[in-house]
Amino acid sequence: MKYKNLIALSIAAALPVFAQAETPSVEVYGKINVSLQADDLANGDTLTELVSNASRFGLKGKSAISDSLEVFYKLEWEVDVTDKSKGSDNNIQSRNQIVGLKGNFGKVFVGRHDTPTKALQNKIDLFNDYTGDIKHIFNGENRASNILQYSTPKFGDHFQANIAVIPGESPSTGNDGIADGTSASITYHAKDLYLGLSNDADVDGQGIDTTRFAAQYNLEKVQLGFIYETTDNSVDTQDGFLVSAAYKMDSNTFKIQYADSDIWKLGISSKIKYKKSTSLGIDHKLSKEAKVFAWYTVQDLGASNGNDSALAIGMEYKF
Template sequence: MKLIRTAVATAVALGMAAPALAEEATVTPYGKINVTYQMTDDSSLDGSEVKSNNSRFGLKGKAKLSDSLKAIYSLEWQVDTTDKGDSSDDHIKARNQIVGLAGNFGEVIVGRHDSPLKKAQGKVDLFNDIEGDIKTLFNGEVRASNFAQYTSPKFGGVKIKLATMTPSKGAAETDENDFGSASSISVEYSNDDWFFAIAQDNDVSGIDTTTTRFTTQYKIGSFSLGAIYNEHDNGTIDEEGMLFSVAYKAGDHTLKLQTGESDELAVDKKVSSIGWDVKLGKATKVFAFYTKSDDADNNDQSWLGLGLEQKF
């Protein structure tokens, strides 16, 4: 924990020592709208719906402070594009919202952000944001508040992230819920064909919890092969899960297959998905998917959907 705090403090000190240059900050709007028409089959719902899948919008930018230092910032929100127009508090939600400094020393950010362990999934999850998302299988998919992170420069393809934060869950009004009582660390390696990451959370998902994740993805020709191993120890029970994904790209078409099993969120839970993406333009795609989920308690569910995603 002391190492994380020292790294963050050093990066901030470097930024404060740099002379400022009078240059206007840049701001860029961005986002995506992802909507599906899908049919659901489970014990509580058997019908169809139009669903917004983590559609979002945001602003990001930077400001040059010197030849070797810049300020960075972003504000992002999730929006429910299929909201019925009522007063639901879920219509707009905060996502990653940070400010920080970047330079030769690396990068330091503070605010609200995905933990290093969550980001260590890379691009292995081929059904991110829809029903087959790995958050339905694994612990560790945490967007933390009261968050500070140092990211090292990349050396030989290796990058290290050190973060400290307040636990996302746990008893209120305890010393353990103070900022800095939870930590997350990851080591990532990447080149043109291979991505590998190892990460660990300590007390991020609750007091006395440890989550460990190994991720790898390899590209060979038109194929991308990926795997994630996830282990969660809550101090009493040590649970684990595995996920495998395969994507085949042919021109503007991508065929996807993904399957995983875990005991972390339900006993013997299995989630399998198959999908087909078609790019209509640089920022536009249509897609279809089928996802099936079941566990030892006979909670069987399936979804069949057709979607459209537009980025901007």
């Protein structure tokens, strides 16, 4: 009987502890963005296609360990909802997938994530995930698959620093340390003004360094954006810039963007092949979750005098 009473008292004493524990949160989210797109390519080919523009779904959440420390996580996948092949490897692809700790010290996480340089563009690229995406004209749009990142808490009310190291995990090439690649940024974020400066050093293991400056200013219904980037491949250095503007009127947002760059000359990637890119677009908001859109993009090829163009209409739904 004494043992039963002791067990009962132990359970009773433990109940308040379990009652104080926070139930881990789980949020399911995502978006479906699909457009009907007509392409007119420099080689004379024309194509009309349905395109899934980085449609995605994910899980994210957090759980408090103490009053000053919490665990957070995010698991996100891209889904190509227009992929005609059921067995295609492109149908589902990994996006940002991390786990980390957050407290008064800031936050630290590990996993797969956009580098600080990629994140620096904020909302300046108005045609992100479309044909006019800056990844076709700038370097630095990297999502590292093995990243360890620390972000400071805000200091001076508006500043924040982000430092990421990327192990090369390739002993045969001498990239076997914890920081074979690095990406770092510092940002200033006030009410209407955003500024950022970043640097990538050998993030992709090719000995390439990229420095990026970004600025965004919001003035009532107008958003203005600017990016300047310089990239060095140890043999040559090239640079480029981008300007963008958006104007909100009722349920519509009118967008224009222009980029000019010589980074294609470095031959870093087959994706970076344009010297100029011009995009015009309009978004019409149907609700908090849904919108329809239309855009037109023309891009001048760097290695020839031709250009590729695309015209699209589409819809996006967020959940």
